[in-house]
Amino acid sequence: MKKVEYKLNTNYFNRELSWLEFNERVLNEACKKNTNPILERLKFLSIVSSNLDEFFMVRVATLFDQVQAGFNEPDIAGFTPREQIDLIALRVHKMIKDQYSCYNNSIIPSLKKEKIIILKPKKLNEKQREFVETFFYNTIYPVLTPMVVDRSRPFPLVLNQSLNIALLLENKEENEGPIFATVQVPSVLDRIVELPGEDGEKCFILLEDIIKMYIKTIFEGHNIITMACYRITRNTDQGLNEEEADDLLEAIQQYIKKRKWGMVIRLEIEDGMLPELLEILIREFEVPRETVYEINGPLDLTLLMKVNSIEGYDHLKYPMYVPQPVPELIGKEDIFSVISQKDILLHHPYQSFDPVIEFVRQAANDPNVLAIKQTLYRVSGNSPIVEALAQAAENGKQVTVLVELKARFDEQNNIIWAKRLEMAGCHVIYGLVGLKTHCKILLVVRKEEDGIKRYVHMSTGNYNDITAKIYTDLGLFTSNPYFGADASAIFNMLSGYSKLNRMYKLAVAPVTLRKKFEKLIRQEAENAQNGKKARIIANLNSLVDEGIINELYKASQAGVEIDLIVRGICCLRPGIKGLSERIRVKSIVGRFLEHRRIYYFYNDGDELLFLSSADWMGRNLNRRVEILFPIEDADIKKRLIRILDACMRDTEKGRMLDKDGDYAKVNKKEKLNCQEYFCQLAIEEAQRAVLEKTEKDL
Numbered sequence: 001m002k003k004v005e006y007k008l009n010t011n012y013f014n015r016e017l018s019w020l021e022f023n024e025r026v027l028n029e030a031c032k033k034n035t036n037p038i039l040e041r042l043k044f045l046s047i048v049s050s051n052l053d054e055f056f057m058v059r060v061a062t063l064f065d066q067v068q069a070g071f072n073e074p075d076i077a078g079f080t081p082r083e084q085i086d087l088i089a090l091r092v093h094k095m096i097k098d099q100y101s102c103y104n105n106s107i108i109p110s111l112k113k114e115k116i117i118i119l120k121p122k123k124l125n126e127k128q129r130e131f132v133e134t135f136f137y138n139t140i141y142p143v144l145t146p147m148v149v150d151r152s153r154p155f156p157l158v159l160n161q162s163l164n165i166a167l168l169l170e171n172k173e174e175n176e177g178p179i180f181a182t183v184q185v186p187s188v189l190d191r192i193v194e195l196p197g198e199d200g201e202k203c204f205i206l207l208e209d210i211i212k213m214y215i216k217t218i219f220e221g222h223n224i225i226t227m228a229c230y231r232i233t234r235n236t237d238q239g240l241n242e243e244e245a246d247d248l249l250e251a252i253q254q255y256i257k258k259r260k261w262g263m264v265i266r267l268e269i270e271d272g273m274l275p276e277l278l279e280i281l282i283r284e285f286e287v288p289r290e291t292v293y294e295i296n297g298p299l300d301l302t303l304l305m306k307v308n309s310i311e312g313y314d315h316l317k318y319p320m321y322v323p324q325p326v327p328e329l330i331g332k333e334d335i336f337s338v339i340s341q342k343d344i345l346l347h348h349p350y351q352s353f354d355p356v357i358e359f360v361r362q363a364a365n366d367p368n369v370l371a372i373k374q375t376l377y378r379v380s381g382n383s384p385i386v387e388a389l390a391q392a393a394e395n396g397k398q399v400t401v402l403v404e405l406k407a408r409f410d411e412q413n414n415i416i417w418a419k420r421l422e423m424a425g426c427h428v429i430y431g432l433v434g435l436k437t438h439c440k441i442l443l444v445v446r447k448e449e450d451g452i453k454r455y456v457h458m459s460t461g462n463y464n465d466i467t468a469k470i471y472t473d474l475g476l477f478t479s480n481p482y483f484g485a486d487a488s489a490i491f492n493m494l495s496g497y498s499k500l501n502r503m504y505k506l507a508v509a510p511v512t513l514r515k516k517f518e519k520l521i522r523q524e525a526e527n528a529q530n531g532k533k534a535r536i537i538a539n540l541n542s543l544v545d546e547g548i549i550n551e552l553y554k555a556s557q558a559g560v561e562i563d564l565i566v567r568g569i570c571c572l573r574p575g576i577k578g579l580s581e582r583i584r585v586k587s588i589v590g591r592f593l594e595h596r597r598i599y600y601f602y603n604d605g606d607e608l609l610f611l612s613s614a615d616w617m618g619r620n621l622n623r624r625v626e627i628l629f630p631i632e633d634a635d636i637k638k639r640l641i642r643i644l645d646a647c648m649r650d651t652e653k654g655r656m657l658d659k660d661g662d663y664a665k666v667n668k669k670e671k672l673n674c675q676e677y678f679c680q681l682a683i684e685e686a687q688r689a690v691l692e693k694t695e696k697d698l
Contacts, residue, residue, distance in 0.1 A: 011553070011579060012571045013661055014077035015544055016059055016084055020091050022568040023051050025589045025655060025663060027095065031102045035652075038110045039308045039316040040591070045107060046304040048099055052092065053161060053233060053302075056266045060088060061235035064265050076546050076571060089290040100297045114316060115201045116307065118192075121213050124205070128195045132205065135193065136214045143188060144211070146218045149180045155284045160234040160262070162187060163299060165208060165215065166277055170223035178225055180280050183218065185211060185229075191303040202310065206298055228273035230281055231299045235262035271296040318591055323352040323469060324682040327689035335359050335477075336366070336446065339455055343633045344477040347643070348461065349592060350682035353468035356442075356475060357384045359457060363444045364392035370452075371398040371445040373491045375437055379417060380466040386417050390424035399426040402494050404437045429495055432625065435510065437494065439613045439627040440475075443487040454484025458629050460597045460611055471595040472675070474611050476629065476636075480505070483629070494625070509614055509626035514547070516628060517616070520601050520608065521551040527604050528559035535602035536562045537644050541595060542569040543585075544617040556582040565647045566657075567594040575659040587663060590653035590675045598640055599628070609640050643678070650674040 029036055030044035066081040074080050079087065108118065124132065147156040148169075158164060163185040168178040185191070185208045193210065197203040208229055216224060264285040269278060271294050282292065314320065326346055332338050335358060346355060361384075363369045372392050379386055393399040403418040405411055422428050431437050440459040445452060461473030482504035490508060492498035500511050507516035521536065528534035536555065543549065543564060549572045556562055562583040564572070574583040588594050599610040614626035631637055647654075652673035655663035 008573075008660065009078045010076060011573055011576065012076040012546070012549065013573055014075060014079055014084065014087070015569055015571055016055075016063070016088055017077075017091060018569045018571060018661070019055065019059070020088065020095065021661065021663060022587065022589075023048055023055070024095060025587060026051065027099055027102070029589055030099075031106065033106060033110065037316050037318060038107070038114060039313060040318055041107060041110075042304040042308045045099065045103060046302050046308070048095075049301040052095075053300075056233045057160075057236040060085065061237050061262070061265050063088075064235065064263065065237070086290065093293065096293055096295065099301070100295060103297050103301065111307075114313070115197075115199070116204075116310075116313070117197075117201055118204050118206070118307075119195065121205070121209050124195070125198075128203065128205075131196055132193075132210055132213065136210055140186065140189065140207070140210060141214075141217070143186045144183060144218060147182050147184075149182075155180075156182065158182070158232055158285075159184070160232065160236065161300075163191075163208060163229060163231050165211060165227055166230050166273075166281060167215070167219070167227040168225040168274070168277055169219060170225055172222075178276070179222075180277075181219065183211065183215065190306065192306045202313075204307070206303070208298075226274045226277055228270040228277060229299050230270065230273070231268040232264045232285060232287075233266035233268075235265050237262075266291050266293065268293045268295055268299050270294075270299065321349075321679050323349050323354075324686040325689075326351050326355055327685050329355055330686070330689045331693045335362055336444075336455060336479075339477045340453070340479045343480070343631075343636060345631075345633075345636045345639060346475040346477070347639075347678065347682070348468045348473045348475070349470060350472075350678045351686075353465050355477075356457060356459075356463065356468075357388065357465060359444070359455075359477070360385050360388040360392070360442070363446075363455075364388045364395060364397065366446070368447045369397055369444055370447055371400070371443075373400040373443040373445075373487075374463070375402045375404070375439055375441055375494070376414070376417070376463055377404045377438055377440065378462040378464050378467070379413070380464050381413065383417065383463075384465055385463050386420065389426060390421055393421070393425035399424075400429070400491060400495060401426050402429040402431065402437050402491075404431045427495070432494065435623060435625055436619075437625040438620065439490070439508075439625050441487055441490060441627060443484070443491060453479060454481065454487065455479050456483045456487045458483075458487075458611070458627060460613060461595050471593045472678075473595050474598070474640075476611065476631070480632075490625075490627070505630055507628040509620060509624055510622050513614060513626055513628055514621040517548060517599075517621075518551055520599070521548075521555050523603065524560045524601055525551075525555040525558035527602075528555070532604050533602060534558075534560040535600070536560055537565075537598075537600040537648075538563075538616070539565040539594075539596050539598040539644060539647060540615045541567050541597070542615045542617050544569055544571050544615075545621060546571075546618075548616040548621075552583060553579055556580050563644075563648055565594075565644070570657060573659050573661075574657055580659075585657040586648065586650070586654050586666075587657065588647060588650055588654050588674065590673065592675055596643075598644060600641070600644060607637065607641070609637050611640075646672065646674040646677050652676075 026044055027048045030041045063081045063085050072080050149155050165183045167181045169181055171179050189207055191207050192204045193207055195203040195205055264287050267281060267285055267287045328344050329338055363372050389399055389401055401421050403414050405414050418428050442457040444455040456478050457475060459473060459475035461471050486503050486506040489500055493500055500508055507513045524534040524536055543566050552562060564585045566585055567587055570585055574580050574585045597612040601608040609631040610628050612628040614620035620626050649672050651666045651668045651671055654666050656666055657663055
């Protein structure tokens, strides 16, 4: 299927359309019948829906805000906000059609073959009907709230992302046409209800289908003319005014509440909804017709995650992978003594996240530890790291934690953790006004025989023990005093008014990071112009920033060979003669979410390697606190080069981007899935380390 349905009139791809192509690659994984197990395909199909939800709530919402404000400036790809909205609608309508074609024609039949059946009311047997009736009256009916619209009752406020059933009721008393009513499908109940099955079948029915079966009991005495499900998506980007906020915590809490009632920017409706019913919804929600999406199947396929998690069907998933122990730490109880001898690289989820948790726990209970300082952007719902930090404060350590309250959609979770840490006695910083603190850094100050020593952990990903099992990230433990000094300087800046006047190793956004990247790219370009070998490799999530893209274009023109492994958005157009013909762009979408940020520069043979929390996006370089840290250990450098090499050689999950915006499969004889390769490598390295320890102990 041709992906690009618009004229490319600049040297850049549009950011929003590029993101939609990433979501298309996720959808492709759901459609891969021969290579992905059925329950994993369900997960990918679900992710497509959750991705689109956030895309509309944030990105499309911003475009509507620009149109309403009269902003008409084109983006770097040459499209105005209004043109972008139109192109997005065109692309998403096609994506939704493909998504539900996959669901109806491939997923449902494949599930049925495995005796997993999602039933429609007409297909229920007598035993299942009895179960559904009892379940409705005992469990569903008590929590339903029908809302009727008439002269005394206005159109209700409908919650963002809630699933609802719209109805037209016959008006027997007045000659003013039918009565509109709406019923919210209760979000407090599971959307998928398991039914009694026979012959080893696992049977389910959707909650909304049960409600429809018995909805007449809610509107006793009224004839139901028609009914259909609908769902709205609201603008959640409600414009937090940090400058005028006296209390950032209180401002964030109010901001979360406002999110429920933003402008409606998408209306999803059940296939076959009567025009009369649709007209009422369009009028009341004030939605443009191009943002109405008719769905041939259940609305909001994130419900499929419930089916994915049913027990007893592990054979329909990827083989279970257990993150492996880190070789350097096997059999070692004192993590500080190991880090003091050598830098340690952790590659998640291939290697376990446990050493990071254990690092904080040991620090919390070590009498020699004086202080712990850490940034938290997104943490898990039951975070062992937060508990360890709280324990450290209760043990009398000086604990400073920056909890970024502005981490989108994690604000409420972070507020809860911030209050928990404060109650334990931690000094909590609620982010910085005007900037998001996105860097991942942890500092432990320890008193030792030869004086005060600082231990540092820095990472490309969050301090989240749950996502560390599904996101590919890299972390570094070091006791290098220069890294320690830089870490102290960053925390002094975050907690006070200290300026980053001198940094030994780290580049920090928004102060020095952009200049550092520009200098590194320009140095490669200069080397190429002088006839030297020049190479840049970057493994990142998104490439959007116009300034960085232009630097890469200049480097390509100068003769630098550039390989970019960009999981998601890429606004750079590769392969254009005279501009970017030496630039290759690959995207990898697989079992794990690619999340690493590695930056490599050949540097005339003295190879430079960096890890970072930052992508090449304007927000990372200009509006966030980010770090870029160099890798200096020779063995770790080699490991990172092997990681980059495996990603570039991936033929199974990798797709190459061309100058027209299409992503094509890599056709090579060598078959390599880099994620499977990293799993196997981690297992072999851990086994080798265990064997060496056993032999040494003997």
